[in-house]
Amino acid sequence: MIEPLRHDDPSHIGDYRLAARLGSGGMGTVYLARTPGGATVALKTVHAHIAADAAFRTRFRLETDAARVIGGVHGAQVVDADPLAQVPWMATEYVLGPPLDEAVTAGGPLPEAAVRAVGAALCGALGQLHRSDVVHRDLKPSNVMITAYGPKVIDFGIARALGDDRLTQVGAVAGTPAFMSPEQATGQEHTPAGDVFALAGVLVFAATGHGPFGSGRPADLLYRVRYADPDLSGVPAGLATVLARCLTKDPAPRPDTGELAAALHDGHGEFADHLPHPLLAEISRRAAEVWHAYPQRLPAPYEPIVADAPAPRRARLTRRGLLALAGATAVAGGGLWLRSGRSDTPAPAASGAGAAGSPPGPWDVLWTSDQGKADATMPPLFVGKGIVVATANQLRGIDPADGSERWTFPQGLSESLAVTDGSQLYWTTGMTTDSHSVITVDTDTGEQGRTVTRLSDLGLPTSTSAELLCATADTVYLTTWDREAESAGRHLYAVNARTGKLRWDTALEVGKGGDRYTGVFGKVAGDRIVVGQTLIDLALSAFDTVSGKQVWQTPLTGAADLHSTLVSSGAQLADDGTHLYIGSTVLHSIALSNGAVVWEFGRDREFGERTDGSDHYGPPTVRDGVVYAAEGDRGILAVETKRGELLWEVTVPEGSATTRAAPPVVSGGHLYYGDQSGLGAIELAGHTYVRSLQSSIRSFALTPGKDILVGSGNGRGVEALRLGG
Known part of the structure; x- marks a missing residue:
């Protein structure tokens, strides 16, 4: 959601003029910004106190590298970045569309054809990462943006190269419990099969409005991920059969992204043709909204004059x-x-x-x-x-x-x-x-x-x-x-x-x-x-x-x-x-x-x-x-x-x-x-x-x-x- 700048937000970061806030969390703030030539970008920054941590700076650099790997077809194209700045930042294309979680919350579960089209396209995104020996490790509905041309994967904050454990302590759990793989939930090596498990969970959410292991406290979710059967109620029968193979506790039987893509979709038709009309309308609304975001700060308290x-x-x-x-x-x-x-x-x-x-x-x-x-x-x-x-x-x-x-x-x-x-x-x-x-x-x-x-x-x-x-x-x-x-x-x-x-x-x-x-x-x-x-x-x-x-x-x-x-x-x-x-x-x-x-x-x-x-x-x-x-x-x-x-x-x-x-x-x-x-x-x-x-x-x-x-x-x-x- 586009929000006005706050009184203490900078007017520029690098050569980019800030126009509005897109969101803020414990790690940093994402801004809507304009290039000197007028193009619109999403500019992600890191809070100054976190940027003082050398390990986190390294993680931010790796996130930038992973975003460059996935490119502009399956992700938000990296326009510019400075991980060495006093406040590290990365500018990417502004993705015209809602996150999957917001799309489902606003319009309800997606029809089967749309779920299959989203899944097949996400297989292409993960496949590109895996071919570069990178795993995402945190695929979830809020990290999938739905555009008229296909989904885009964002937020590579905990992505890493296969076999690289420099930023993960032994036994530590990184990711989102509701969409973790069993091996990730126990602190083991997260492989491409773990991303496939997470993708299946995302598609269950898209089809039903809930994840395969429900909701609740992180400890309860981690337990269900490791020991409980996934809840596929509400998933269309043919799709449920495909996703069940991806949600096995043992990573060995899970299909790779190529097999899964073939099982989900035949590749025919334009992506937008599979989306429900209300979702297309929301994509159109957001595409229009961004052009009306002009630099404005929240006013100080005032008395009517x-x-x-x-x-x-x-x-x-x-x-x-x-x-x-x-x-x-x-x-x-x-x-x-x-x-x-x-x-x-x-x-x-x-x-x-x-x-x-x-x-x-x-x-x-x-x-x-x-x-x-x-x-x-x-x-x-x-x-x-x-x-x-x-x-x-x-x-x-x-x-x-x-x-x-x-x-x-x-x-x-x-x-x-x-x-x-x-x-x-x-x-x-x-x-x-x-x-x-x-x-x-x-x-x-x-x-x-x-x-x-x-x-x-x-x-x-x-x-x-x-x-x-x-x-x-x-x-x-x-x-x-x-x-x-x-x-x-x-x-x-x-x-x-x-x-x-x-x-x-x-x-x-x-x-x-x-x-x-x-x-x-x-x-x-x-x-x-x-x-x-x-x-x-x-x-x-x-x-x-x-x-x-x-x-x-x-x-x-x-x-x-x-x-x-x-x-x-x-x-x-x-x-x-x-x-x-x-x-x-x-x-x-x-x-x-x-x-x-x-x-x-x-x-x-x-x-x-x-x-x-x-x-x-x-x-x-x-x-x-x-x-x-x-x-x-x-x-x-x-x-x-x-x-x-x-x-x-x-x-x-x-x-x-x-x-x-x-x-x-x-x-x-x-x-x-x-x-x-x-x-x-x-x-x-x-x-x-x-x-x-x-x-x-x-x-x-x-x-x-x-x-x-x-x-x-x-x-x-x-x-x-x-x-x-």
């Missing part, structure tokens, strides 16, 4: 102006690198905090571009290594180095937004079913790519229109409606992104009086796709991403008109894995599990002058247990996630006004939000307004994995800022 009330403002943003603004969709994508450019001093705010004489704002302007001036209809999308913006009649590819236009793609009469999973850009063409298709766009050349599916292939009538909602690594979601049908009801379709085959479809709730909801947006959160529909009220519905079955529906009375700020954009919803957050007439927290409204904030708040009675709170951002959102046009507030209690609020100065065209973003020690003049910043440590930047930016998003904000304005081009401070 409210800025002095400003004088009456002369200028404000009208509802009509809001309706013209496009929304921001922050999505996961590959490494985007923007070249440093000039550092423009922001123009002073009209008055109040941030006026002339204030310190420069916490940003550097990297480049501005007038490409795409003609009415940008959506915020920048980050796809692969590039930027894509949409105007009224075309898509434009923007060079991330300088903002120049690389290509254009005719948008035509499509009613849809472009969507991306971070690596592929999807679009729709045509206005009739005969020509209406979901296609890909090559973001290197701007040429039309493959056709994912045609509406006619889905059996839809010629009067059908379609709109893309969102995409994941394996599924494209779209809504359709029949323009000629009396009910005008919408349907939700899930299409296989690779084959174009229909996974499932389901009807969406229609609006009152037979009209369809006027605004629809969607976002995948965990193993569910959450769809919002607006008319008089707002309704949120959650569907299982595997079956399409509706899990829950929650109406939010009087919370409509969200599309005025973010047209058909899933960025209206923020989630932290367990709850959804959405801003409307109030700020809502909704349980992702059952759709229950956990809390509402702002029902009794006084807003002062406003244009209408809807859409008071902008789209929120959630970070580290805090929800941030714009409150009307007067300022920003922070609310804690558990009970919805106000932590602090900042009122913007006279002449400024918060806008609600994009969720705020957090970077470093600041929060950045949409301002009437462009962009505003608040210092999080003191909850104080810092500065406003006069800019063309109206909707914006952070580049994945970098502290660079890219924004577009309605008819005002594209701009990139490096955030700092």
Whole structure:
């Protein structure tokens, strides 16, 4: 789980910039870190007091050597290491997927086909170690990471070369009791057969949710490992026969990794095809999550602070102006690198905090571009290594180095937004079913790519229109409606992104009086796709991403008109894995599990002058247990996630006004939000307004994995800022 840095964590280790914590234990801490070029790595360190032990330094060096032996196919590729540093460290690739124990705990035991595929792949990993005369000695579910391309073995802290007992005292027991071999449990020589025994235990856990020798105190586990029969209840019969051979007390009859792999799997098919859909969804979620981890430290304890009330403002943003603004969709994508450019001093705010004489704002302007001036209809999308913006009649590819236009793609009469999973850009063409298709766009050349599916292939009538909602690594979601049908009801379709085959479809709730909801947006959160529909009220519905079955529906009375700020954009919803957050007439927290409204904030708040009675709170951002959102046009507030209690609020100065065209973003020690003049910043440590930047930016998003904000304005081009401070 990604957690913020603590106050005493370093900012850099070697050449690596620390972004977050991945975990910490008795031996050391593992960080999420970035290379100077922007790549993401997992950086493992050793606690200083342990590093003082010469024997442990030797063990850490051996762990590094073992990780290099297994390589990047079966393990986390070692990028760099310094076992001789004052604080020894090792940087490896960041594995995009959950540990096996977390996958089973969250989604239940794996189906037999998945267990067999995992086992066969792990045989390949152990076989590579054994051919190099290295044994793992601590294979367990938490040391097996599940990715879309196969499992990866990590943590070689007690791995060693065969026959090398320099770090193991006579009679000492090293490893995890629940998955030890009998010979290891008695302090004897651990051979490749011992790794096979442990692998069988891991597969029993994957198939049943429990190990072959149960749980309990270490002494009890060690006794059962040595003397009790393994518990294979719940293991499919054919698989149980194979694993029983591996779990014999005598190591001699156990198969080697080659024999076991052949008995487990025939080697046909892609690994991902054997995984259950919820696990694939979790892999996709974690792949996206890592790009939104930005360096942030846990704040010191503070008291709620409210800025002095400003004088009456002369200028404000009208509802009509809001309706013209496009929304921001922050999505996961590959490494985007923007070249440093000039550092423009922001123009002073009209008055109040941030006026002339204030310190420069916490940003550097990297480049501005007038490409795409003609009415940008959506915020920048980050796809692969590039930027894509949409105007009224075309898509434009923007060079991330300088903002120049690389290509254009005719948008035509499509009613849809472009969507991306971070690596592929999807679009729709045509206005009739005969020509209406979901296609890909090559973001290197701007040429039309493959056709994912045609509406006619889905059996839809010629009067059908379609709109893309969102995409994941394996599924494209779209809504359709029949323009000629009396009910005008919408349907939700899930299409296989690779084959174009229909996974499932389901009807969406229609609006009152037979009209369809006027605004629809969607976002995948965990193993569910959450769809919002607006008319008089707002309704949120959650569907299982595997079956399409509706899990829950929650109406939010009087919370409509969200599309005025973010047209058909899933960025209206923020989630932290367990709850959804959405801003409307109030700020809502909704349980992702059952759709229950956990809390509402702002029902009794006084807003002062406003244009209408809807859409008071902008789209929120959630970070580290805090929800941030714009409150009307007067300022920003922070609310804690558990009970919805106000932590602090900042009122913007006279002449400024918060806008609600994009969720705020957090970077470093600041929060950045949409301002009437462009962009505003608040210092999080003191909850104080810092500065406003006069800019063309109206909707914006952070580049994945970098502290660079890219924004577009309605008819005002594209701009990139490096955030700092």
